[in-house]
Amino acid sequence: MEDKNKNNPEQSKDGQKGAFEVTPLGSLGLLALGAVGLKAWRQKRAEVMAQQQANNEKKNG
Amino acid sequence: MxxxxxxxxxxxxxxxxxxxxxxxxxxxxxxxxxxxxxxxxxxxxxxxxxxxxxxxxxxxxxxxxxxxxxxxxxxxxxxxxxxxxxxxxxxxxxxxxxxxxxxxxxxxxxxxxxxxxxxxxxxxxxxxxxxxxxxxxxxxxxxxxxxxxxxxxxxxxxxxxxxxxxxxxxxxxxxxxxxxxxxxxxxxxxxxxxxxxxxxxxxxxxxxxxxxxxxxxxxxxxxxxxxxxxxxxxxxxxxxxxxxxxxxxxxxxxxxxxxxxxxxxxxxxxxxxxxxxxxxxxxxxxxxxxxxxxxxxxxxxxxxxxxxxxxxxxxxxxxxxxxxxxxxxxxxxxxxxxxxxxxxxxxxxxxxxxxxxxxxxxxxxxxxxxxxxxPSWEEVEGECGMHPKEQQSDPWAAQAAMKQLIELGYVEAPEGDKATQLKKVQDETQFYLARVYMHAHKYAEALPVLEKLYEENPDVARFALKLASCYHILYKLDKCRVIIDKIREGMAQEKDSPQAKQLPHVDFLEGVLLIAENKPRRALNFLKEAEKSVPHLPNLHIQVGNAYLKIQRWADSERAYIKALAIDEDSAVAHHGLALAYLRQEKYHDAIEECLTAIGLAYNMPLAHYHLGEALLKIGDFERSAQAFQVCVSLSPGNKRAHQWLVRLFSNELKNPELAAHHSKFIEERIKGTITLVSGLPRSGTSMMMQMLKNGGLDILTDEVRKEDNNNPKGYLEYEKVKRLHLDKSWLGEADGKVLKIVAPLLFHLPGKYDYRIIFMQRDMEEVLRSQQIMLGKQKAVDQNAFPMTLSEGFKKQLEKAESWIQSQPNVSVLYVNYADVVNNPEEQAENINSFLGGELNIEGMLSSVDKQLYRNKANPTPQS
Structure with missing residues (x-):
């Protein structure tokens, strides 16, 4: 059976949630994790940017 | 499957x-x-x-x-x-x-x-x-x-x-x-x-x-x-x-x-x-x-x-x-x-x-x-996921086809820089190909590639040096020397050229060449010169160590290999050289350690296993010694001495007659014997050379039928059956692994089933004739310097014929030794001979056989004071 946790960067290392913290700046740990780490990082970055944009729009208007 | x-x-x-x-x-x-x-x-x-x-x-x-x-x-x-x-x-x-x-x-x-x-x-x-x-x-x-x-x-x-x-x-x-x-x-x-x-x-x-x-x-x-x-x-x-x-x-x-x-x-x-x-x-x-x-x-x-x-x-x-x-x-x-x-x-x-x-x-x-x-996966049919044949191409073959089209006028030639770059890359590719061949020990394939490169680019030192190196390995030493001399000429003309920067490399190669020419002392001069400019040149100290090994300066060779290892501690060749230096100095445990390190770095070194076996034997570890010799023969089945050690170990120490018989049979059936011959004209110093080899520690095949006399007070060391070699060769197996004296005209009768290492004595013809005439009791002819012209011409022809025969035989290696050189410079000549014969003779013993007093029939005798 497929180990679903292996595709989740926050649970992949030794099955411990939070082993790799996903921040908008990324980390070597996420890069080393490969495809899932990259996707998680980009997603987080996009979320933060979207949040920032929303905040700016709110501020300006 | x-x-x-x-x-x-x-x-x-x-x-x-x-x-x-x-x-x-x-x-x-x-x-x-x-x-x-x-x-x-x-x-x-x-x-x-x-x-x-x-x-x-x-x-x-x-x-x-x-x-x-x-x-x-x-x-x-x-x-x-x-x-x-x-x-x-x-x-x-x-x-x-x-x-x-x-x-x-x-x-x-x-x-x-x-x-x-x-x-x-x-x-x-x-x-x-x-x-x-x-x-x-x-x-x-x-x-x-x-x-x-x-x-x-x-x-x-x-x-x-x-x-x-x-x-x-x-x-x-x-x-x-x-x-x-x-x-x-x-x-x-x-x-x-x-x-x-x-x-x-x-x-x-x-x-x-x-x-x-x-x-x-x-x-x-x-x-x-x-x-x-x-x-x-x-x-x-x-x-x-x-x-x-x-x-x-x-x-x-x-x-x-x-x-x-x-x-x-x-x-x-x-x-x-x-x-x-x-x-x-x-x-x-x-x-x-x-x-x-x-x-x-x-x-x-x-x-x-x-x-x-x-x-x-x-x-x-x-x-x-x-x-x-x-x-x-x-x-x-x-x-x-x-x-x-x-x-x-x-x-x-x-x-x-x-x-x-x-x-x-x-x-x-x-x-x-x-x-x-x-045999090959290339022959196995079936879809293998390679590109379709029409997409596969040899880019250089395509260039050759393109060149032909250009020459025929169908396609325009690449312009200036492009053509130059193409030629440069093509040359470099050919250089890589030659290096690939050399690394795979396919020297005969590398040679034409390098010769062409050198012909087209005589000023590129890298190509010239590699060609010289290839000549050296193929034992075309004369050609190697020609290239080295040409590189030196070029350097002398253009002192600031990139070529001139290669001088230490040329010195290094000349040193290596001189070692191959059995001139280790002269080799050391060049290697030391190279060392001044490029002390970290890979292999330099290894070659210095090799040169010292050849002249039996074990402690110096030890120092050279240690220097080599200070540069590259992972050099298997240097560890093996050091092991040999230790072995010859009877530092057996150090030799074992170095052999093991060498083998660890490069397992496929049959001689490292051989020397490991030798060192283990010396400390009485017979089981491991046999194992080492067994690995040696598995990597190099033709190593007769390793088989011989195994026969001895299994017969005596390890009490395994079956394995002893196996190796004995292998030697008998599969390994061509090697006979060392001392040859030349009668009275050219062959008896002295036999004495030198005997005292150097080699086995001599002699029946001592011919006794010493005034002409040869130390003995002739001859074997009667040699005289009938042209009629009966069946006894020649007795000479396997030994030294045999044979006059030059009989060399042609040697059968091809053995390998021969010939020490060919050369001496001034007038001296030879004088000595022969004295031996025949013709003192009058000697006093009058009246030797038959036909005799001299006849001997010269025999020598030419012998030389030509030697050159044409693949199973013959030869070292020409001048009698006068031995008498006047015995140490250097003994070292050369020792090196030619594998480097394990006792040089002191060899020197004890040279007696200047017996050099009595000089062509131009020095006036007595």
């Missing part, structure tokens, strides 16, 4: 990875994943090939074949149509890679980033070419992917998204490599941070693609290649501690941890790959060569050398294997990059092609494995 030994195989390539950097990091716990892999499997050095250029090496790793067979030669090649230079293509590979063979056998096979692999081959799985990772546009702009980068094509978009641009990286990625990155002016000349970002993005892109495949696709075989360690090393090794002279303090402080960071990051990536592979996968982690990280780091790379960065590569890379059926926590020896494909095929229970140049690493397995073989 052989047993399948692996369920899945994962090959991870780390270009240029080197244990010298890894070990300290593992010791500090900074590469925990690799440490775990090593402890749970086997590890060892892996020998590279020459030239150590990555596209050639990784193709050899992927095919098990040398570059002359696989066809990838260097970094670039001409586009078959436009003649523009391009990186080497997978379409230029002439043979099947392991992933093609596995595709053919129906295995699910993925290959990521292998060099070269563009365009991606249509294998039974995913192929991502080596064009995949490199960012070709600034960050933020559209970043297209070259056509043919991904197979199957429908996955192009998926993999396009998995690429990481260096510009996408942040301080969180860079600071672990360069903590003080803020000190670098982004607009300045220091491009160090960019290099870190590019290499990091490149290897992360490969990791991203590889992990996606492992997460989403089934697989039996997976090969992933990372070039970042090599690239990090080329950019930052000069900053690796200890600090090199000439490196500014601030830059050293800034970049000193980059290399360590690169290795640690690869360890992190390895952890993820192993996690995805699972415990039932056989993992092979390897590099194609090492990278000098100590005092051997070149200070400057020569600009005139097109592949100069390769001078930073060291000859041993890393190898680690782990998985089911693989030994645990063991070291393996003697691996070569050529061994990977044969080993992978064996892991899948498939036969190895006999046309492959590598071997199966059977010692890595935890059980006895006997590989299967077929």
């Amino acid at each position: 052989a047993e399948r030994l692996a369920k899945k195989v994962l090959i991870i390539g780390w270009d240029a990875a080197d244990w010298n950097i890894i070990h300290p990091l593992m010791d500090k716990g900074q590469m925990p994943t690799l440490e775990k892999l090593v402890n749970g499997g086997v590890m060892g050095n892996i020998a590279t090939l020459d030239p150590p250029l990555s596209p050639m090496l990784w193709t050899s790793i992927g095919t098990g074949k040398t570059a002359d067979k696989h066809g990838i030669m260097g970094f670039i090649e001409p586009d078959p149509v436009t003649s523009d230079m391009r990186p080497v293509y997978s379409t230029s590979r002439k043979v099947k890679a392991v992933w093609n063979i596995l595709t053919q056998k129906g295995y699910k096979t993925h290959v990521v980033g292998w060099w070269p692999s563009h365009p991606a081959e249509p294998i039974n799985g995913i192929s991502i070419s080596n064009f995949y990772k490199r960012a070709t546009k600034p960050f933020g702009e559209p970043w297209p992917m070259a056509e043919g980068t991904v197979h199957p094509k429908e996955l192009e978009e998926t993999f396009k998204e998995l690429r990481i641009h260096p510009g996408e990286l942040t301080e969180a990625h860079i600071l672990p490599f360069v903590p003080d990155a803020a000190k670098v002016d982004p607009e300045g000349d220091d491009k160090g941070l960019q290099a870190v970002a590019i290499n990091l993005a490149d290897c992360s892109t490969i990791q991203s693609a590889a992990t996606w495949i492992m997460e989403n696709k089934d697989w039996d075989f997976m090969a992933v290649y990372f070039d970042a360690i090599d690239h990090f090393c080329h950019a930052f090794m000069k900053f690796y501690p200890p600090k090199m002279n000439g490196i500014p303090d601030d830059r050293f402080e800034l970049y000193k941890d980059v290399i360590k960071g690169a290795y640690r990051f690869h360890d992190m990536m390895l952890e993820r790959l192993l996690e995805l592979a699972g415990p039932d996968t056989t993992v092979i982690l390897l590099s194609d060569h090492g990278f000098y990280s100590n005092h051997l780091r070149p200070k400057v790379l020569p600009k005139e050398h097109p592949a100069a960065p390769a001078l930073e590569h060291s000859p041993y890379g890393i190898l680690c294997m782990n998985g089911p059926n693989i030994q645990k926590d063991e070291q393996i020896y003697g691996a070569s990059v050529l061994d990977i494909t044969p080993t992978v095929l064996t892991l899948f229970g498939l036969p190895v092609g006999r046309d492959m140049d590598g071997k199966v690493l059977v010692q890595a397995f935890d059980k006895k494995v006997v590989p299967d073989y077929i």
Whole structure:
């Protein structure tokens, strides 16, 4: 059976949630994790940017 | 069909990875994943090939074949149509890679980033070419992917998204490599941070693609290649501690941890790959060569050398294997990059092609494995995932066809620079081909390539030196000397030319040539001269050690090999030389240790095993001694002396008459005997030479029927049966391994079934005739100097005939020795003779046979005072 946790960067290392913290700046740990780490990082970055944009729009208007 | 030994195989390539950097990091716990892999499997050095250029090496790793067979030669090649230079293509590979063979056998096979692999081959799985990772546009702009980068094509978009641009990286990625990155002016000349970002993005892109495949696709075989360690090393090794002279303090402080960071990051990536592979996968982690990280780091790379960065590569890379059926926590020896494909095929229970140049690493397995073989995988029909025949091409053959079209006027010739560049690359490619041949000991094939290169480029010292070296190895010593003299002439004319910088290399080669010519003392003069300019020249001190060994200056040879090891502690040849120096000084335990080290570094050294056997025998460890001799004969079945030791050991000490008989029979049936002959005209000094050899410790075949007399007060040491050699040769086996005296006219009657080492005595003809006349009691003729002209002419003709016969016999080696030289300079001549005969004679004993008083019939006697 497929180990679903292996595709989740926050649970992949030794099955411990939070082993790799996903921040908008990324980390070597996420890069080393490969495809899932990259996707998680980009997603987080996009979320933060979207949040920032929303905040700016709110501020300006 | 052989047993399948692996369920899945994962090959991870780390270009240029080197244990010298890894070990300290593992010791500090900074590469925990690799440490775990090593402890749970086997590890060892892996020998590279020459030239150590990555596209050639990784193709050899992927095919098990040398570059002359696989066809990838260097970094670039001409586009078959436009003649523009391009990186080497997978379409230029002439043979099947392991992933093609596995595709053919129906295995699910993925290959990521292998060099070269563009365009991606249509294998039974995913192929991502080596064009995949490199960012070709600034960050933020559209970043297209070259056509043919991904197979199957429908996955192009998926993999396009998995690429990481260096510009996408942040301080969180860079600071672990360069903590003080803020000190670098982004607009300045220091491009160090960019290099870190590019290499990091490149290897992360490969990791991203590889992990996606492992997460989403089934697989039996997976090969992933990372070039970042090599690239990090080329950019930052000069900053690796200890600090090199000439490196500014601030830059050293800034970049000193980059290399360590690169290795640690690869360890992190390895952890993820192993996690995805699972415990039932056989993992092979390897590099194609090492990278000098100590005092051997070149200070400057020569600009005139097109592949100069390769001078930073060291000859041993890393190898680690782990998985089911693989030994645990063991070291393996003697691996070569050529061994990977044969080993992978064996892991899948498939036969190895006999046309492959590598071997199966059977010692890595935890059980006895006997590989299967077929003549060649190239002949096996079936879809193998190579490019269609019409897409495959030899770029240089295409150029030859293009040239013909140009000459015929159908196509316009490439203009100026393009044509010059094409010729330059073509020459360099031919140079690589010659080096490949030489590394594979195919010297006869290398020679015409080098001769042509030299003819067309007489001023390129690299080509001339390699040609001279090839002549030397082929024992065409006269031709070697001609080239050396020409190089020296050229240097004398242009003292500031790049050629002139090669002078120490010429001195070195001349030293090597003189050793081959049995002139070790003169050789030492040249080698010492070379040492003044290039004390770190690889092999220089080894050759000095060899020269000292030849003149039996054991302690000096010991010092020379120790110097060689201070330069390159991984030189198997130097460890073996040192072992021999110790052995001859009766330092048996040191000799054993050095032999074992040499064997550890390069297992395929039959003589190192032989000398190990000899040293173990001396300390009375007969069992291990026999084992060492057995390995020696398994690597070199024709080593008669090793068989002889085995006969003795099994007969006497180990009481195993069956094995003794086996080796005895092997000698009798399979090994051509060797007879040492002393020849020349009667009265040319043959009896003196026999005495020298006898007192030097050799066995003489003599019946002593002819007794000593006034003409020869020390005896003739002859054998009566020789006189009837033309009628009866049946007795010649008695002379096997011994020394026999035979006059020159009888040489033609020697049968071809033995090898002969002839010491041919030469003496002034007038002296010979004078001595013969005295011996015949014709004192009157001597007093009147009246020797028959026909006699002199007749002897000269006989000598010419003998010389011509010697030259034409493949089983004959000869050393010409001048009688007067022996009498006047006995030490040097004894050394030459000793060297010719294998270097184990007692020179003091030989010298005791030379009596100047017996040189009585000189052609021009010195007036008595």
